[in-house]
Amino acid sequence: MIQVQIDEAEAKELYLQKLNERMKELEAETAYWDAKELKRQTCMSWNTIQDQFFYHPNFPKYKVGQKWYFPAKETKEFLLWWIRGKG
Secondary structure, eight states: OOOOEEEEEHHHHHHHHHHHHHHHHHHHHHOEEEHHHHHHHHHOHHHIIIIITTTOOSOEEEEEEEEEEEEEHHHHHHHHHHHHHOO
């Protein structure tokens, strides 16, 4: 008979490590966000976004047709800079 023992703490740590690696890969794949994704990422309504930082001259945004797009990496950097200034 074969008996297998698993260290649950080690298995959980390995699982979380692999999950974190995959999340970073997925983030790297996203080149830009649309307004819906910006709202999701910031947990803010569109009105709040417009009131708080949308019109800031350093906020990266591009309008293509009728839709706004935001470069993911630059937008994240701006949002971190912006929120640090609010503290």
